[in-house]
Amino acid sequence: MFQESPRDPTRNGVLRAAEKVAAILPPTPLLPVEIRGVHCWVKAENLQPIGAFKIRGAWNRLSELTAEERTRGVVGVSSGNHAQGVAWAARKLGISARIVMPHDAPQMKLEATRAMGADIVIYQRPGEDRDAISQTLCAETGAVLVHAYADPWVIEGQGSAGIEIAEQMGREPSSIVVCCAGGGLTAGLALACPSSVIYPVEPEGWDDVTRSLAAGEILAVEDNPPPTSCDALQALSTAPVNWAVLKERASPGTTISDAEVRAAQRFAFANLKLVLEPGGAAALAAALAGKVELDENTVIMLTGGNVDPAKFAAVISSSD
Template structure:
């Protein structure tokens, strides 16, 4: 298998079949925002609490026997970690996950509970891709990148296939939480007639800046802090930029206050527990930063919260 291949729409459809064979569709929930009723795709209700199970399953289930014997290495702050670990346990593959030492404790614990070996690195301070590359070289394992892998992109795109089936048509637009651009790229392939709107934290809009400039842009040396731990890659990858160029509408960013407001909204109005990174797209919609109509779908991508932090968020306005 060549990791240098590009993801395709046919690949997304195949991924949707593979994911659909083991997981039920997540709900497409109607939601009123202002005077518009649009839809929320509740990926926070996946078995691992995030959409990342899709890419993890498609990547690992597509590996041949020789690759499975070698095991896998992945890099993640928590949700991709759990997606890979879940798939690896089900398929009997050894999994090593490179995670930041300051990742939420709940995500670290959940990844270990799924049977994966966790290797910690310092964020900021260490290059996580270098740590992973060292492990791959030492062990001969297969790297499963969180967003720059063609099979992972196709797997994430399976959500778009589900959305079109549930809605009965392709959405007018899909508003997606965005870290490195794996989900946005997969959705762009799945729904070619839909506008794709990636939403990133302020100061961490590496996909948006890269799309605007037409080249990879790395995060600044002193980026602002963000509560969206799942949306903090240093840069997107060429494969994501290639898929999204001309397809995505860049430039939408959200603040921590807007994200917390979205978490409260999701809890009160949709009965969903949503982590900060999983609420970014909803935050943009609620803040009036993206146009909405009845065919708009907003991705709620994860629900792996720190209990204490979530309790403070839903009980305190800021």
């Protein structure tokens, strides 16, 4: 399913990625918040230029390509946020990009990706294997695969958020609560902040990392996973390159329901004046629901804000 990784991600790689990201992007805010009587912090990655943390890993990966590789272009796989990150980086570097995206990706993510000049290849979810499609495209065109999470440079780029957090706090956080799909951000933060407890959070039924941590081996999501509003968190399985970090560093994962996600979106809008997409609110949902331990040095990742306006308006106007 996954191509063999050319190397392992490292903390030195994360530090180098942080320098590269800092050279082109300002830090995202680290904001104070009170949850269940505890004063802690949120990292507002939804305020990145593409509305999500994925810009970090995409920039780190594409900026590492050789001149010859850049002429061949890149292929990405994404439900929308990594797609925009790859498209943004590719446009900045003058590289052609094709992105394999699901038919049910949010319209705004599809439109934003096209607007940045990337070509989109649609696949059916469920039913078709996006990784097989992307690998076929790379074989046919010679393009370089930029996987959404199963890539050491992508992992290191996502981990740059952890270096930024430690600089903003003046220390590593005691714990980081992370929205998790394939584990790219989770693994990157674990490398960036080796003394921090890492709590991965996944949607109910899409808990491949949670199940893997409990079993001590990589497990995919179970057959026929339920619908979830968290379109950005629908990875079927973590990859060996991510698992090598997660099995050593991640704490037992937890899951959240769609109702808990909606409550988190409303909380962020009312208390932080921030717009979060469902997947970007998963970590906050777990914190609000009391599913993870919090203290004054806990950081909760707000990972994306790319949500269709009508759907967001319906969420914040409801009270379920």
